[in-house]
Amino acid sequence: MNARLIALLLFVSSYTFGQTVVPFDSSAWVFAGKVTQETFQGKAGISLTNGSIYLKDSTFKNGSIEFDMTLSKERYFPGFCFRIQDKANVETVYLRPHQVGNPDAIQYMPVFNGQEAWQLYYGDGYSTAVTYPLNTWIHVKLLVRDAQAEVYIGNTAAPTLVIHHLKRPTKAGQISLNNDAPALTRFANFQYTKSDTPPMAGTFKPEPTPQPGTILTWQVSSPFDEKLLQTDYSLPQLLVNRLTWQTLTAENSGKLNLSRISKLSEGNNSVFAKVTIVSDKPQIKKLQLGFSDRAKVYVNGGLVYTGHDEFGSRDYRFLGTMGYFDAVYLALKKGPNDLWIAISETFGGWGLQAMMTDQTGLTINR
Template sequence: MKALLFFLLIVTNSQLVAQTIVPFDSSAWTYAGKVTKETFQGKDGILLTNGRITLKDNTFKNGIIEFDMTLSPDRDFPGFGFRLQDNDNFEHIYLRPHRVGNPDAIQYMPVYNGQDSWQFYYGDGYSTTVNYPMNEWVHIKLVVRDTQAEVYIGNSIEPALLIHQLKREPKPGRISLENGAPITTRFANFQYTKTDNPPMAGKFKPEAAPQPGTLLTWQVSSTFDEKLLQTDYTIPQSVANQLTWSSLTAENSGQLNVSKIRKRSDDANTVFTKLTIMSDKPQIKKLDLGFSDRAKVYLNGRLLYSGHDEFLSRDYRFLGTVGYYDAIYLDLKKGKNALWIAVSENFGGWGIQSRIVDQRGLIVK
């Protein structure tokens, strides 16, 4: 069936903009997964399981996205994406209906190279407590402008989630609705408005400056299989010889999200991150470290530390979130010291967060 797009002209901040209503029976969408048209509680919509539907319009950058959805209390992560560059690179907001009323009932994360990153981006500005009903319609609205966004749930005039800083570069892209599980999730009444000046109610916070000693500039290797590091206490020369390197700058928090420049696979789930520490004398310095999911720290080629922080690794409630939970004491020699950190990933976030608070007598590069 030909696309049935309905346009409604509205005034936003004294600008005339077009609100576009897109029925789910139109050819304006591409479909993946199981999509079933149905009427539920008086609203015509779709039941979506194990998939994603994507709007063909690839020009949405700023504006408003609205739709209704129903949620089931079963463990599930339905939501939506926007500014999709492709299926592996987009901004993502999703709900955890099985966590309703808890601090992670809704969450934002950027997706790079198909890699989730919720273990990096949590707490204020990324996830929050919110309540929403089960098995009945609830209204969802996103308002986005450049690097800021806010999400409204139901009929509230206050945003449920403020996103102080969207992590991906603001670029026009597609919009998607998603439910990757065989759990009942419905969508209805989809509409969107493109405008560079949507009304926003949130009090956004500027990005905090890096904490003292935060390590920001790294070299990141090409990917390889984690198994190649399991047989020795030094960096295998056969691995080192095959690596190529790229520069990557950490965020102000110190988080180095490897997936920004590397794509993980089952047999290439590890990279080395490295930097050089010049010391004016032999001395010991404390390295604060967070990582996901596993890390091996090498100083001047020798293994100092190996840790596991993946999902459920510590107890059945441990989420694998990244923070300064570990510390390593670096026994530095005078002159040049090579710090290499191998970081391996299953899912949820790939990278490290690090700092040396006391950098007296050091040059780190």
């Protein structure tokens, strides 16, 4: 046996022996749902409905999480969370059993301030097609290292989902198993390993560079009620005068996840994002927009555009996912122009992205 193979076997062996097997009892978990101890198809475990269970250990950062689970055919979203800071700030992976075989059968989603964001993060690196059986045991495994992770569904050699860039900070936290629906999900054989060098097999893509013209830095207001925007075609000055502001930098894709700094609530479901555009002459420029769920665009205080991209707004199959699906042509005057975009949210992701590819004669200042 050559030295390289011996080294690999020693590495895998040391990783395996570091696993912690955790029984499903109150000494290790906090139960926040309906939990029933049961044996199904020869495996002892639990059934979980209408809630979650939280591992009491709050020191998991890197390593592996493994368990077996069963899924029903109903429309629901069971899965697990990791690096839980509190119930409103977590990394989440969940399955959509009703979408087996479709491109969103499994989903990674970061949660900031209690706001889900699956409408912002989808496709390569966030969701993918996978076929898994229902009403029988399947094995689920997560490997995570700093900002990268991969998920295995079933006993496969290659990862099912490669998460190129986790969106939340790399901080240790709790692990949970989740099923917030009445549809039945079972869990068995839970174990986890803490390791900064888990043996990952995925191909991870580097962070993409911003497209030319992407607006990356915005001033974002304190939240307010969307109803305050429905009375006029200009910025309501009473609202404007009471706003406070902070800087938020977009991801390289241009996505501005507004939940990073604003908590969504009834009566506080909107914010403004603003920049100043300095033009060397009067001219018209195209602004490409992506938003979730609703947007109103103001230039120099006047309303020039309104759009609706929420779940089901185009047809019953439209998911409300955010992309550069909309555009508005801005009539700019010579000198500074104030661009304000109000973004209002219902559920699924609170976000904005904007790009002005032709910036000839322009300077954009936050």
